[in-house]
Amino acid sequence: MRGKVILVGLLLVVPFARDILAQSLIKTKFEQQMVDYENDVVRCYNEMQKFLEQEDRNLAEMIAFENLLSIYVDRILEIYSTMERLAGSSLETYRGVAARALIFRSLTYLERSKQEKQNFEKAVADYKYALQLYKGTSIPIMNKKLPYEVWIGRKLYTRLADLLDDKNKAFNLLNSVQDINQ
């Protein structure tokens, strides 16, 4: 009798357990991909910085780097929205990845903001979205230690705030965000 009860119990539990396990595997896979894509974003950003220091004839390549980085950020945001639907908006890890990627794209857009005004608007939009994603967390995204190293030339950055300060772009971005809010 007891055996039958256990068997029936197992038959009821196994399908749910299998679904939960599958969902958990998918989440792990998504998280892994987000991290991989973020690494590619940083790699792409680092590469572009080297290039900015060295070369003059760079417009076509600058735009190409910008577009490439954008592809990766779009993919991250795509996975992030899927994750949000799957698990709600409480996942700080995923929000962190998405927010950082957006800030890197924002910085990339700023490189050509003087030549192309639309780029500045895009940069502001990304920056604003990144701040929104990380709203209400204990440490602001800008001051949080980065999970990887960002090398620009011979200088190492471990926080996004330092990167923004050093590039002297934070002021512009913050101002524009304030303008938008007003």
Next chain:
Amino acid sequence: MKKFGLSLVIVYWISFVSLGFGQDVRTLYDKVRKEYEANNFATVVNLCKQIIERCEQNYPDAECRYTDVMKNVYRYKGFSEFRIYTQEQNMDQLEEAINSLIKSYELYGDPEISFNYGYMQSLRAIKLKNGRDLDGLVNAWRGILGIYARDEWTVSNDLLNKLKIFIQQAVEISITPPDSALTTGRFTSFMIRLACDLAQKRTLSRDDSVFFNVYYRRAIDDEFNLRGNEWRARGFEAEQIFKANPYDSTYRICRGYLELALRFAKSTQRKAEMLKELTKVALYMEKEGRNSRRETELQYAREKASQAYTILQEHRSDIPRELENEIKKVYGNAIFRLVDYYFSITTSKDRMNSFLHARRIGEELLVPDGQGGLKQKFQWEGYEDLYLKLSDVGYELGDEKFAVDMVDKAWKAVLDINHIQLPQIYGPLPPQTAKELLQFAQVYQQIAERFGLQSVLHWLRPIIKTLSQKSFYTTKGGGY
């Protein structure tokens, strides 16, 4: 007349119907699929245009609202236009194909389509020699990432093939157009590294592993200078072909590639290497080439070798020892062969001029030795032969000081190379060495005789006698 007019209308109407005018979108779409499978690409394009026209009308058919239908209409149209382009090589067709596929991608976002129109955009950039157009690479990469995600982040065989195509196009764009630098090659180099990294995420066959490793290396060498690296690789490949078939055409191609590699070299080491390689091919052409212009090739070799040597002097710490030795060897060789050339072309009319010319060429490698004579700037494999040749030049010019100085240096050099002290000549000596030394001693004797250097002759006589005996035994029995 009326009958003729009526039949004309009927014929026109039949052709109108047969081409699909007046049919609904569903029927036309079914026809498109059938015609595409039958490889009737012109008909496919025509039918797709009709569907698009019908869908632009005020009251379009229901199918026009179905994304699945319309993305396929543009897809069939784009691929058919591309097939027509491959047959006719008409750039307008390629442009149409790209636009159709972009439209299809906008409707659905199929990564395969993104890869395909990216490929076509890169193809257009290559054909139009516009290396600045990098959109194709970006769009193809978007497609590759999409396919990778669609296949649950695994690299399928199909994706691997696409990565290979992508890499080859990236390389081609980085060297488009061949004679100018529209981009730095940094972006293409980065893309190739990304592509190779993605390919490495699966287990690769031996050939594939070699393919991706080679391209990865080419991308990172010489400060990520893909443009320069690619010309270098093509240059070396062309050099092999040239050596197997030393004709003017193969020589020109090889030299052209190597010159481009030199032009786009970023590091001093690469510049020196390319100059050395250019010297080598010019020397080879002079020696083995069919109908080569000897003097031109030798002068070219001398010029390139001299430039390589200047780089070596200015950036010695950047140049590895092996390359340094090779540069010295080719420079020495170029000078030796040019001296030999002017020495051997003398005619009775301008004998002295040719000898003087040969001497001036040789002096390029000579510096004061601090004892009133001259010595070569550096030692290279075969430097004793240059001394010997210059002593011949001095002999012919009647310049006693120069001739004696050179032959004395040649004699000391040949002893030094063979690691022989003078007294050892009278002891056991390898036969080949004896033969080589004898040649030098005889020239020394000739010069001493011409300028009446009795003490030298007195000193040389026993040496020549011994060396003759030792080399004579060589030819007779091989013992010594």
